[in-house]
Ligand SMILES: CC(=O)SCCNC(=O)CCNC(=O)[C@H](O)C(C)(C)COP(=O)(O)OP(=O)(O)OC[C@H]1O[C@@H](n2cnc3c(N)ncnc32)[C@H](O)[C@@H]1OP(=O)(O)O
């Protein structure tokens with residue numbers, strides 16, 4: 224593999240690393256497109272990231288999130304977004320997964336209406352993974368996405384009626400460290416969006432099946448306006464009519480939950496819906512309210528969708544979406560099939576079924592599943608409860624969602640089991656992430672970047688506020704850094720016992736434990752665990 228296909232100049236991006244497939248993905252024209260986006264929008268993005276910090280400082284100084292006064296007219300106005308295209312009218316079950324070749328084919332063939340090809344929560348963003356993901360999308364475009372597994376002898380081909388593909392680029396806070404423009408890394412979000420649009424946009428538009436996107440981790444309507452400008456610029460440049468791109472915005476940060484109308488308004492020509500990204504949302508709740516002792520959450524397992532701030536947010540999302548004529552998508556239950564234990568498997572499926580029933584009855588127009596075996600489970604619920612393609616026009620009793628309802632914490636205990644589980648999940652997940660895997664089964668649950676963020680943020684929050692923990696021996700003790708240190712050492716000993724020294728080293732467990740412990744004991748909660756982890760991942764890649 225050589226980099227001869229791309230000779231850098233001062234004004235073109237410099238690609239620092241080789242990766243299989245790069246000669247097809249990182250063509251001079253495609254890189255020039257990414258560079259054009261970066262030149263035009265890089266400074267705006269920088270300003271938006273500073274605005275995030277400023278808002279967080281205000282939250283840290285005692286302010287609580289609230290509806291914005293200056294956008295009241297948008298919230299109260301009678302208006303709707305541009306109509307959702309026919310291809311997206313019925314999206315009752317969407318499967319998500321990393322941009323791994325075999326999994327993409329499995330997802331496209333899963334029977335779900337939509338497949339979200341995820342460069343974000345489900346993908347560890349090594350350059351190899353990212354470039355391979357983009358190469359897979361090129362093959363999807365060309366009808367050549369096939370895979371022959373030498374280990375199992377299984378052959379994978381995309382079948383008839385594949386799921387509709389929606390791509391999720393990385394979040395606005397991420398950089399692609401391996402592609403520099405004028406000496407600075409380009410935005411990972413612009414990189415992923417730019418490459419997918421440049422390579423696949425026109426082909427998808429010609430079939431009426433795209434280009435469609437999920438937009439992650441947006442924190443404000445200004446960020447939505449940013450994406451809208453990116454879409455307009457990008458469509459003009461590749462020769463697509465404005466309004467061709469349709470995005471579904473994940474409402475997965477607490478600040479964004481207060482700006483749902485405004486986000487739809489800013490993207491009104493380019494939006495198809497909002498989605499309850501519940502896992503990042505819980506993480507964002509902890510992060511946004513990190514300085515406030517009254518908002519400490521109980522064990523992660525007790526932070527459930529039908530209560531407190533999560534129930535209020537889901538209800539608001541359905542209400543706002545339907546008022547504005549777009550889809551209100553549900554989210555991901557963490558349960559996945561349990562192999563070799565029929566009873567545990569049935570219990571997991573029952574949890575997923577109950578979650579999907581709650582969503583469809585609340586008014587959601589579709590939902591997410593993490594695994595092909597869960598597609599029929601979710602489909603059965605939505606088919607039984609949702610006779611039409613969606614519920615956008617189904618009238619519903621609406622009630623006013625006050626700011627305090629969107630902020631109300633769950634009640635429940637913090638237990639030693641909860642503390643130990645968070646430590647174990649965070650270290651195991653980070654080790655897998657550093658090994659190149661972004662979605663992982665741990666203790667029979669789907670874990671990805673969002674769920675792992677909750678685990679590590681909870682430990683930080685409990686230390687910061689000296690939470691009282693119900694210990695195994697029946698006593699109560701305060702969470703502190705010294706106890707965390709002892710528990711991390713125990714966890715490391717247990718992992719070493721399981722893996723042996725070679726496996727421990729190869730599995731990157733020491734780095735994982737260090738990244739986790741530093742983040743959990745930092746003076747200020749670090750914004751994203753994937754930022755320090757990315758520096759390590761990129762050095763390993
Ligand atoms: C918070 C959020 O952002 S949620 C969205 C992001 N997260 C995700 O997308 C998670 C997606 N899910 C997954 O990655 C996986 O299901 C995991 C990691 C949870 C479990 O993976 P595994 O333990 O490997 O699952 P399992 O062994 O049961 O897989 C069985 C088969 O289903 C396939 N499969 C499992 N999940 C998926 C998926 N989401 N998409 C496509 N195929 C899948 C496997 O590749 C495997 O295929 P094969 O039989 O052809 O080899």
Ligand SMILES: O=CC(=O)O
Nearest residue numbers: 500501502503673
């Ligand atoms: O991206 C989805 C989430 O739950 O986080």
Ligand SMILES: [Mg+2]
Nearest residue numbers: 344500503673
């Ligand atoms: Mg998320």
